Amino acid sequence: MSTRPPKKSATAPETAPAARRQPLQQRSQERVELILQIASERIAESGSGPLKMSEIAEQAGMSIGSLYRYFPDKRAILRTLAEQCAAECHDCITQKLAPVRTRAELETAFNELVDEYHGLLLEKPLMRDIVFGMRADRELAAMELAASRASGALLAEAIRRVHPRADAKKLDTLAFLVWQLGEETMRLAMDSPRGEARQLVDAYKRMSLKAIEPPWL
Structure with a gap:
């Protein structure tokens, strides 16, 4: 009995395709939408005056530095x-x-x-x-x-x-x-x-x- 591995079919995939990574642009857009949604909810609750970038970042699950990549300040969000x-x-x-x-x-x-x-x-x-x-x-x-x-x-x-x-x-x-x-x-x-x-x-x-x-x- 031959010990050689069987030849693979030319049409059969070797392994199941790996899940595609989400495009960077799409992920960035989703983050922007999340930031705006959180800001909208907080403004609806207490107005824009008390709105803080640090609180938005915390609720969005990102660092304040990451938030600043999308919006440099609160005015930009508004x-x-x-x-x-x-x-x-x-x-x-x-x-x-x-x-x-x-x-x-x-x-x-x-x-x-x-x-x-x-x-x-x-x-x-x-x-x-x-x-x-x-x-x-x-x-x-x-x-x-x-x-x-x-x-x-x-x-x-x-x-x-x-x-x-x-x-x-x-x-x-x-x-x-x-x-x-x-x-x-x-x-x-x-x-x-x-x-x-x-x-x-x-x-x-x-x-x-x-x-x-x-x-x-």
């Missing part, structure tokens, strides 16, 4: 969360205003957007904290203005479909102003008793809808 909120809001505004073709559709879409935004601020402490934090941080304030310009541009496009003869420059300026005043209205509403807050939001909607009607444009 800016990233603000960018995510802004992107979600922009998508919502786009979807809501895209079908608008008539005055009635414009009024309905605008009112719904304002009410939904107000509702989110009431329900989500993270968004509320970010909106108030934009007052004190110059980079966040610049981000808010950029978001208002982008949202105002979407509103201007919807108004232009309803009122195609509107003056373009006046319309762009007015839509930007309407949207930024909306941010200020929400901050004022959050600082006010619930009943008064509702009245402020409703007053803002009435004023804005009057402003975006001819002959002002």
